[in-house]
Amino acid sequence: MKKAFVAAAVACTIAAIGPTHAADPYPTRPITVVVPFAGGSASDVLARVVLDRMGNTIGQRFVVDNRPGAGGNIGSQMVANATPDGYTLLYAGSGPIAVNKTLTPNLGYDPETDFAPVTLSVVLPNVIVVNPKIPANTLAELVTYAKAHPKELYYGSVGIGSSQHLGGVSFEQVTGVQIVHVPYRAASQMSTDLISGETQLGFQLLPNVLAGIRGGQIKALAVTGDKRLPALPDVPTVAESGIENYRAGSWFALLAPKGTPPEIVARLQKEHDAAMADPELRARYVELGAEPVALAPAEAAKFISNEIATWREIIRKGGITIGQ
The missing domain is CATH 3.40.190.150 (Bordetella uptake gene, domain 1)
Structure with missing residues (x-):
């Protein structure tokens, strides 16, 4: 009788603990x-x-x-x-x-x-940017300059397959220009080299270049989305700049x-x-x-x-x- 009572008590305790544990709300820790x-x-x-x-x-x-x-x-x-x-x-x-x-x-x-x-x-569009030393103030001028200087413009990205890299690949495919990809380990160094002129071109996410654009160290030529960015209201879209079927972002x-x-x-x-x-x-x-x-x-x-x-x-x- 005593053993049966103890077993029943243990079973009741386990049953009581089980549902309480299962009912612990998520999340209970960071x-x-x-x-x-x-x-x-x-x-x-x-x-x-x-x-x-x-x-x-x-x-x-x-x-x-x-x-x-x-x-x-x-x-x-x-x-x-x-x-x-x-x-x-x-x-x-x-x-x-x-x-x-x-x-x-x-x-x-x-x-x-x-x-x-x-x-x-x-979702984020890319911003097509250039170092101020590049004599292009519009996307059309950039295309003309790049065609006259094949493989002389270098653009940075945070790695092969990143949006910056594929933004450049897609740009080559729709415009016929030839530009050179430079992968970086960190976005900070990539932006630093764009400002210094080590690279001349970028297909960047806005957070990576916004400070440089506002400081006049980088020129923004176009954004790749369907509409202009509120943060850059004066910068046209790629479509507004006359280039169709461009995919980036x-x-x-x-x-x-x-x-x-x-x-x-x-x-x-x-x-x-x-x-x-x-x-x-x-x-x-x-x-x-x-x-x-x-x-x-x-x-x-x-x-x-x-x-x-x-x-x-x-x-x-x-x-x-x-x-x-």
Whole structure:
């Protein structure tokens, strides 16, 4: 009788503990968000803006973990292999999540199957910029100058397959110019060399060059989006400048490892959407040349698949390989 009573008591205790533990609300500790590029890069700046706002309402801090290398592949693979419990997330863009599936053999992860997209976060056009020493004040003048000086203009990027690199590749394909790609390890050095004249041309995300543009150290000729940027109201779009069918730009998404419980993904999406509705946050993104977005997980997954197909065509047409 005594043994039976003890066993029953233990069983009741376990039953009582189990549901309480299962009902613990997410999150109960800080959430690590891997940004697969260096601190101070566009992705890092954009991530911190929304994550700081989300942390105010979700009840836990979002801790940014910068893991640069291999065009964003190192940090992305780290998250793909992480425990799918909602405490390790990825804030990454078109490079590691779309472009690199075509560009990098043996990538180590599949962007379409190894992640649970939470949402598309922002989209960013590139800004076509030149060093002031280049005698071009419009995009048409740049094309004319570049054709007269084949392979004499150098443009920087944060790596093969980045939006800056493919912005240059796409520019060559639609205009017929020949320019030279120079990959950098960090956006800061890339911007420094553009200002000094070590490189003369760029297809940059606005956060990387905004200070230089405002300081007169860099000339902005055109933006690659469908409309002008509020931060650069006097700079025309590429289409306004007379060039059609030009594709360039970037985007960033928030993703979790595959297998993350749907209720956690939904909670993260809800917090992200609430952050994006904040007028102060939206104003900050506009200042950075970014357009806030909030897509449902299924819509974000479809968007990523479409981007993979689009950039596959441009990469193959350009004959781009990881060895370039």
